[in-house]
Each structure stands twice: as C-alpha cells, then as structure tokens.
Amino acid sequence: MTCEKYSERWTDYIFRELPEETLREMREHLEGCAACRAEVEALEAAAGAVKEGLSLPAVSEEFVRDTVRKARAQEEERRRPPFWLWAPAAAAVVVGLFLYGMFHMEFADTRSRIAQRVEERNGGLRDEALAPLAPAAPAGAEAEGGRRKAEGKQEPFQEDDKALGGLAVPTADAEMARRRADVRDASEKQVGREQFAQAPTMGIAADQPAPAPAKADARRNEAQLDASRTQPLKDSGARASAESQAFEEKITVTGQAPVVDATSTATGTLQAGGRGLGESKKEAGTGLGERQKRQQPAEEALAPMAPPPVPVPAKPEGSGPSGLGGSVPPNGAVYPDMFFDHAGVNPFIVTEEDPFSTFAVDVDTASYGVVRNYLRRGVLPPRDAARVEEFVNAFDQGYPPEYRKDFALRFDGAPSPFGLGYHLLRVGLVARSAMEEERKPLRLTFVIDCSGSMAREGRLELVKRGLEMLVGRLDGRDTVSIAVFRTEGRRHLEPSSGAERGRILDAVRALHPGGSTNVARGLSIGYQMASEIFDPRAVNRVILISDGVANEGLTAADAILGTVRGDAARGIFLTAVGVGMGNYNDALLERLANAGNGMYFYIDDDAEAERFFLQDLSGMLEVVAKDVKIQVEFDPRTVARYRLLGYENRDIADRDFRNDAVDAGEVNSGHTVTALYEVKLTGKKGDLGTVRLRYKQPLGEKAAELAFAMIPKAVVGSFEKALPHFQRDALVAEFAELLRGSYWAKDGSFAAILKHERDLPPAMRSDPETVEFFNLVREAARLRPARPPDR
C-alpha cells in the first residue's frame, strides 16, 4: 500500500526543508494517510538510529593540547619569513666589520667541517680530493686555535691543505684541458646572483694578508684553477650551510647575541643567493610571481652589501670583464627586470671529489612557455628565461604510469649527441597516478574579468599567475576553456585538454585589461562553453574571476542570476573569485556564487592566489608528496665526472638531503620529473651509482626514502638506440642551454639541433610537441644564426 501524493518529499518534510505552507499541507495529509505515516515513521526511525548509533566520543585534553601545539608549530613554519626579508641594510654594515674578524675561524671551521663530512661519507676516500688550494691558515688557526684544538679538528684541516696541492694536475686529462681554459667564465656565469652575495666577503678578502685567503677566495681560486673541480653553486650550498652552523656555534661561544644575530642574518642572505630561490615550493609556490617577489627583497638586501669592485687576490689569467667582486653581472650582460633568476649553469664535478648531486624536484614548466612566447613574437628571450629543467619537464617523457607505489624511478642513458665522449643520463621520477576512481576529471571554464579596473593593483596579473600555477596541475583528463568579458564578452580559449599546457598558458598570458565590466555577458558565454564540455562524470565548474564591479549590461545580481540558476541545476557549479580589495563588489559575487551553488573566494595577493588555485581549486587533484628531494650519488669507479643540466636554483646542500626541515618541491599525482646529467664514464663495468629519493606524505611530517641503483644495462651504445623521448630530451636540453648561453653549449648551434630532426624516430618526429619544438628552434636560428655571443 503506497501513496504517491508526496512520495519523494517526506524526508524534506521531517527535516522541514519545505515552505511552511507545504509542511502544513503535508501534516494534514499525514493524518489521513496510513501509508505515508508508515513511511515517515520508517524514515524517522532510520534517522534516529543513525543519531543514536553513532555515539559522540568525548574529547581528551591531551588531544586538545596536541592539536593546539601542532597548530602553533605549523603557524611558525608558515609565518617564518625568509631570513633575507628582515636583513636590514644596517646589518650589512655590521656584517662587514664582523666578517672581518670571523673570517678565519669561519673558513677553518667550514673546511674542516666539510672534510669531516666527506670522511664520514666516504671513509676517507676523498681526503685528497677535497682539500682546498689554500695553504695553512695561520691567522685562522690563531684566531680560533683554542676552540679548534678543543674540538680536535686542526689536524685534519692541515692534512687537507697538504694533500691539496698536487691534486689539480692528476685529474686533468686532455678533454678537461680543453674545457679548462675558459672555465672561469663558466663558473662566473654559474655563480650569477651569488656573486653579489660574495662581493662583501671578497672585499674583505682583499684586505687579508696573503697567506690566509678568505674562504670565498680559496673556493674561487680553486674553481678558477681547475676546471674539473669547479662547483661553486654546490659548494656554496654546503658552505653556506656550514657557515650558518658555524655562526650558530658562534652564538653559543661568544654570546654576543645582537651583533652575531645580524651576522647570521647576513649569512642567511648569502645562502639565499645560492639556493633560497629554489627552496620551498610550499612557500614560494610554483609561480613566477612568487619567485619574483622573493627575489626582489633578496637583491635589495644584498645591494647595500656590495662594495665597489675590489681587487681580487690571486686572480688568474684572463679575467672576465666584470671582475669578481663587482656588481656587474657575469659576462657583462644587463640584468633584465628581475623577472628571472640568475642561477647560472652548473659546472662539471669530479665524482671523486663529490659524488653527491642533491636538488629539490621542480615540476615547473613555465620557462618553456615564456621562451616560446618570446620566440613567437620574433624576439630572442633573455638568456635567464631559459631554464633547462623546465624545458625538459615541459615535454612528455613517455614513462609508463605508476599506480601502486608513490613513486617509480626511471633511468636510462646514451652517448650524448652534442658532447663527444660524454654520455647523457636521464633520471626520471614518476609520481603515482591517481586511479580513475580516485579523481574526477575537471571541466573548468574560467570567466575572467578583463575590464579596466582589473588593471588596478595588478589584479589581472595576479589571476594570470594563479592560472599558470593551476595549469601545471592539470593533465589530459581535464578540459579548460576561458571566456573573457570587458564591455562585451567573448570566447577566449576554446576547450583545451589539460595536457595542452602550452596552449592554455599562451591564452592566459594573452589576457589584458581594458574596457568596462559586463559580467552578465561573460557569464552567459562561460556557461555556454561549460555546457559544451559538460561531462556528467566530471567536476563541472564555471569559475568567475572578477573584481565584481559590474557596470555594463545587466548590473544587478538578480538579473544575472537568472541564467546561473538554470545551469547550476544541471550540475555546472559556479565558483566566484573576487580579486583585489578596495572597490571590489563582494555582495554581487557572493550572491552569484550562492545562486550557482558554488563557493566564493577572494584573492588579493600571491599567497592567496596560490592557496586558491593550488589548494582549493585543484584540491580535487591529489598531491602525492611534498618536500621531494633527489640525491644522486655517482660511483667514481664508473663515472669520472658529471654535470647536472638545470636545477641551478633548486640546489640543496648534500648534507641537507636528510634534513627534513629543508623545504623542497611538491609533486602531484601523475607528474613526472626528469633530471638530465652529462657524464664522462670511465669505461669500467658496474652500476653508475645510486639515486635516492626523499619525500613526505602530503599531510605528514615523516619522511620516506627510496633508493634505486643506476644499472649499466639502461645505458645504450648509441644515441639512435635511445628511447625516442630520451632523444628529444637531449635536443630540448641543448636548445635550452644554447638559449641560456651555457658555457657547455658554446660549441653548439641551433643548426646542429635541427640536424637531428630527421634522425628522430618518425612517431616522435611527428609528435605535435616535437613539431612545435623544432619550429621554435628554427625561429631561434633565424633570429640568431651564429653561435650565442657569450662574451
């Protein structure tokens, strides 16, 4: 016995989710209808059972305390400003004075520390290799003698020094001699911004008595004299860390808190120059905007510290135009508008000296898009716009997806097509792909306000940076389209697969403000586009981004709402995003969002934009791991020396690999990260080394570590035998290096890359990404037919 009258509505009735009048009618009906009464009772019973059945556990004070404590810790973690932000200019002056006094101690300490580290790791294997060129440093020994003796470090230090002298020659072979002559240039380039950081140090160094060169000089001398041993960036990482530790110790020893504090602040600044920019994905985000933001204060903080060009002790032959201590950029190049990092180019490293290559993963691919944009407009990009790792990672790597483990590691290698006698190795990281049931595809339609008011406070730029971040997280399952509105509305980006990142990014970058604000028109076009790509199995969403000052067409929320309601019912939800403060119309957006069954957010700076685009919006995408670091340890028996292509600004001190407090990259579901190494093999049999991967679960703090051997079987005998994607990577990396003006590509040319086009396997040659790539190379060759003017 059933009653159809209110059949589906009794639940609404018992929860009173109906107009009062309807409720009254239903109550009346209930009195006369047994069937309906039975149904209501059953529903109530079920609800009651659920309520009773799920008992509410009592909270323990311990849990409360624990949660509050963790919240505080997390807060501190987030709030802690990068140290160079609060390095006041005044501190720089104090630093100068202080460094003078501390120089030797620091130097000595650092040296012995590193020596010790190496010993620990390698059982003395590299005792000889590591030591600096510097002769014994009596001044340092005097200054810090008591302390160092107490720590028993003086001996190894001196041994280091003795051992060092003869080192350069034996390791240099003919190949190296060739590269060696110009190595200083490479190292200069490599140092990039870091030179600023070192400037004050060197200024002081110039005043030092000759027998006790300052650490930076020693380092640099070392670099300059021996190509094979040049690794300023890497060393700087280690050095900076060692330094800061030295300072930490200093604090305890001297107890001169205020002054020492300022000093260590400055050390932080030095460190920041070396690798600060590459550090935290979490904090820095993946956007250029954030990066830019961070860089500026860094440069500002550094600027007052840089003295005018200073004489450099022990300066070797053929110095570069800028000198070492000056504030002129390497190679006399003019710094562009601080938009790009200046992290230089990694040098070759002799495995015996330092088998460890440690860096934070980087899933950014923005660099390739930026460069493509330049080239399409017929302009050669600034060299620092080209980042090798981002170029490589912008391309599909052809790795099989991984569904079970958090990460799979892929390794292969082949003779380098550009460096005779060298091999190229590819280390690939594949993050677990979400299984189909784990994440829904996204159908995102952005409706973006490009009216004149969006130019204020850089609102539109903020949105663009946010979108760029988001695009990096999408893949082939997703579809994105963009509608824009000014005085009128129009379709801006036709529905595009999330895998077509370049296309989407181009569209995003082409957005510019101007005109009035016709929200209604934009929304109606947006919903039209959204309905074209509607997929009932996907997350369908229209994202309205505006400062909400509708002043064209329909301006009243209610009138605009009419269309939204109908579409929301079909499962296309609206997310409204307010941008900028001041005159943005909160009420309109909120009402729109409510009507569209959505949420609304506002963003007013990069951090908020990041939170919205990366956390809230792409919350449906799964983050597999955070703080992902890679350490490749090469085996000196099989690999004579190696060079990491790219990742200059992602460098992490070797010792920090297991330091889980060091922030590193975040990796999303299905993402791959590839690092290329150029290596010189010794020809001996055996594994090439070990790849270690360290990461944390997205919400955990416990780090996991994986290790993989690089087996020789994965290295094929000729470039042509390498996997098609590997072959393309080699060309892409060379292209990036040429654009970057990498020293190591100085004998290369765009034409040489183009020669390889016809040798690629046909399927790879006709791949759209490949076709586009070669078009860009051709464009670059047209713009700069000769080899890059390095100097």
Next chain:
Amino acid sequence: MPEIVAEVAMENPEPLDALDAFLGGEEGAFAEVVRAWYSRLVAYARSFLDTPEECQEAVQDALLKLHQARRTIRENPRAWLFKVTRNRCLDMQRRAIRERKRTEGALPVFPGAALPPLERLEVREALGTLPERDRAVVCLKVLEGLSYEEIAGALGLTAGNVGYILHHALKKLASIIRPGGRS
C-alpha cells in the same frame, strides 16, 4: 511522531561562539574550537574510517587545516570543516584501500551484498552499505542538522540533490533496520 524527528532537525548544538570567535581573529579560541568540534567530527569520520585512531588523525588534520585557513575560509565554516574532514577521510580511505590492494590484491567489499542478520547489524555497518557521498549527506543532516543548502555547499551538490540523496539513503537504512524490529 514527526515532532520527535523535528527535534533532531532542530537540535543544533553548534558551538558557533568558539568557532566564530576564532575565525573572527580570536586566536586563543582555537583550543575551545577543538574541544567543541572533536566529538561531532570524529563521529562523522567514523562513517568513513574503521579505527578510532584514524578518525582522530583525520579530525586533527582537519582542525589544523582550519587553523591554517582561518583567514581565508569564505564558506560556511561548519560546512567547511565537515568537507575538509571528509576529504581527509577519503584520502585515508584510499590509502587504506591501496594498502589492502597491495597486501590482499582485492578491493574491500561493503557488506551490501550479503547482509548478516539485521539485529546484529550495527548502524555503522548499515551506513557502510551506502555510497560515501550518501553517508556524508546522512551524517551532516542527522548528526549536525545542517540545512540542505549547507550540505550542498560542503559536498559540491545542489540542494535538490541533497534532498533526493537523503531521502533514498534514509529509505535504504530504514529497510535494513526495520526488519530487525527496532522497538
């Protein structure tokens, strides 16, 4: 009888004061928020997760996230908390499923197919026969007394969907529970 259930619906022991105070910038209120929300969130998490430990972890994560996002939450904060808890639970569930897949090579099966005698069927298990989305709707409504609108906001549904889902979920629960003769 309807009146009783109406009580369920009306009952809204919302500690809005603590949460509001906290979101209004009263940082010290966080401990109070934790105290006030622990029970309901754990109860909610229980509909997704197997062990109390997991529930606790999920709830703590959600509360920490609340702390982190306190200046940026623009939705109904209650709905937001449930949403975040749910997402965290689903994460953990997936993790557990993966774990099981690895060890047993089989997906866990909800006891919907072959139900044990109904008297012994715990409410939790009965809820377990519902798809997770439906479970979430039921819990948010019955335990928390959120409005359809709020539930819709938290789960990314429409209010109409919520009503429909809730109705059929309760009917299903009723069909499981009724033969057992709830006295």
